[in-house]
Amino acid sequence: MxxxxxxxxxxxxxxxxxxxxxxxxxxxxxxxxxxxxxxxxxxxxxxxxxxxxxxxxxxxxxxxxxxxxxxxxxxxxxxxxxxxxxxxxxxxxxxxxxxxxxxxxxxxxxxxxxxxxxxxxxxxxxxxxxxxxxxxxxxxxxxxxxxxxxxxxxxxxxxxxxxxxxxPKGAIAPGPASEPAGPDPRAHLMGRAEAIGEVTRAMDPATLLVATTGKTARELERDFDRPENLYVVGSMGCASSVALGVAMHASGRPVAVLDGDGAALMRLEAMAAIGRETGRLARPFLHVLLDNEAYESTGGQPTASAGVDFCAVATASGYRSVADVADAEHLRAAVRRAQDEGGAQLIRVRIRSGSDPGLGRPALRPPQSAARFMEVLAP
Missing domain, CATH: 3.40.50.970 (Thiamin diphosphate (ThDP)-binding fold, Pyr/PP domains)
Known part of the structure; x- marks a missing residue:
């Protein structure tokens, strides 16, 4: 084979x-x-x-x-x-x-x-x-x-x-390239890598940062690698729950998760647990949802996020505060405000699709990423 x-x-x-x-x-x-x-x-x-x-x-x-x-x-x-x-x-x-x-x-x-x-x-x-x-x-x-x-x-x-x-791979022949129906209505929005950069520069440097699988983790590692980052590889939808487990047991450290719209929809129940369990935490739990309305890693097929009010879901689940932003200035302000206020905070970030075609695979193997992260948390 x-x-x-x-x-x-x-x-x-x-x-x-x-x-x-x-x-x-x-x-x-x-x-x-x-x-x-x-x-x-x-x-x-x-x-x-x-x-x-x-x-x-x-x-x-x-x-x-x-x-x-x-x-x-x-x-x-x-x-x-x-x-x-x-x-x-x-x-x-x-x-x-x-x-x-x-x-x-x-x-x-x-x-x-x-x-x-x-x-x-x-x-x-x-x-x-x-x-x-x-x-x-x-x-x-x-x-x-x-x-x-x-x-x-x-x-x-x-x-x-x-x-x-x-x-198997290659069993279905590639289809013809589709022509855009017109100007991209999301072209003016930030790209994912730009949004990740704004978040990492605005957050507290002590923040433990968990990134969802796919291009989010790959871009974070390429541009802002540090021991406090955990790159979740696979297990789509689980990054926010991983981050919750870290937050509940890594006392004194702010925690953030970089999530995606497809990943969040795959495990939407995670928001209920985050709202419930972080209610007693004074330190920040920042849930950044990067929403491009697409499964970009598999070819850009649409998700169902366009019709979902993630902020309303978070509010109903018990998050302390929510924000829906679409530009760098408001994103930076939302990150700083969320970390100042503490508790569970959702920031939905509207971004455009697309990424660097030369984006490579993570240089750090998954067990190494986990071990390095655990060393940061060791007493």
């Missing part, structure tokens, strides 16, 4: 075949391996594609669609299988609600990938099998896919259980 699978399947052909077989709606969380399929769905079948905050939600929505007589498809990265285990095993299996899964195979043995995909990549087929989900690698041609798709549908009809196609 070495090298990428040749890109033989066009996204439009795959979507057309799935639709011909009566499949849909499509729900899920993006992965770049299936980016062209998602783009095709958004362009050609927007009413049949549901953006989800996490993979478990996608499976549950699909289960509801199956109850209503549809034949749903769930799209997810294999790292998101962890989020989907409960609804796949205790909902779909228990109620015998078959859903078709398209699971990408990041970290496939023999193919270099990021560290957070190594373990899940090694166990993806076995994990699906352990959940009694029949699975096979996505065929490389449309005629082969048609045959195996019919077999998958027959299996689901006979057993009432899900079926998964595992999608």
């Amino acid at each position: 070495t090298g990428d699978v040749p890109a033989r399947l066009g996204a439009d052909g795959v979507v057309a075949l799935l639709k011909e077989r009566g499949l849909g709606p499509f729900t899920g969380v993006p992965c770049s391996f299936l980016g062209p399929v998602i783009s095709c769905l958004q362009a050609e079948h927007p009413d049949d594609y549901v953006i989800c905050g996490n993979e478990g939600e996608a499976v549950a929505i699909a289960a509801g669609a199956r109850l209503a007589g549809r034949r749903p498809v769930v799209i997810l990265q294999n790292s998101g299988l962890g989020n989907a285990v409960n609804p796949l095993t205790s909902l779909c299996h228990t109620l015998r609600l078959p859903v078709l899964l398209l699971v990408t195979w990041r970290g496939r043995p023999g193919q270099p990938d990021e560290p957070q995909h190594e373990l899940m990549g090694a166990i993806t087929p076995e994990m699906l099998t352990a959940m009694r989900i029949r699975n096979e690698v996505l065929p490389a041609t449309l005629p082969e896919l048609a045959v195996r798709l019919d077999a998958a549908l027959a299996h689901m009809a006979a057993t009432g259980l899900p079926f998964a196609f595992i999608v």
Whole structure:
């Protein structure tokens, strides 16, 4: 299992075949391996594609669609299988609600990938099998896919259980580059790296800073690396909860987390815990939510953040104060005010999409980042 699978399947052909077989709606969380399929769905079948905050939600929505007589498809990265285990095993299996899964195979043995995909990549087929989900690698041609798709549908009809196609890197050919519909309405906003810089320069230098996975952590390390930073690699959505655990047990130190809109939506329940548990903390807990309304690391697919009032959620969850900013001056002022006031503070920062195309991977390996951070906290 070495090298990428040749890109033989066009996204439009795959979507057309799935639709011909009566499949849909499509729900899920993006992965770049299936980016062209998602783009095709958004362009050609927007009413049949549901953006989800996490993979478990996608499976549950699909289960509801199956109850209503549809034949749903769930799209997810294999790292998101962890989020989907409960609804796949205790909902779909228990109620015998078959859903078709398209699971990408990041970290496939023999193919270099990021560290957070190594373990899940090694166990993806076995994990699906352990959940009694029949699975096979996505065929490389449309005629082969048609045959195996019919077999998958027959299996689901006979057993009432899900079926998964595992999608290797390169199995889906890149789609044509889309032309912008017009001027970018967010072009005047700060980029993520600029916003990170404003936060780090405005905050108390003693602040323990936790950064969410993806380009946020990579830009923070590149531009403002220091021992007080923790770069959360993988575990999307968990950075704010990690920061809460640090804040509850690292007495005397202000804590901040750099979060993203997709990550926050994936674990929105974290805000309830932050509001509840930081109420008794006098020192600051700064929750900076960098919102570009996109899953940028997987190809820029939209999140559902445009319709979410994160500040209202934070207020209802018990945060001491909130701010919604869209420029450097107001961001700096909000950071200083939040750290002066103490307690849980949410700052939603409206930013544009895009990043340095030459942005590299973190130089510090995840265990080294954690060990260095722990040394800072050691008594």
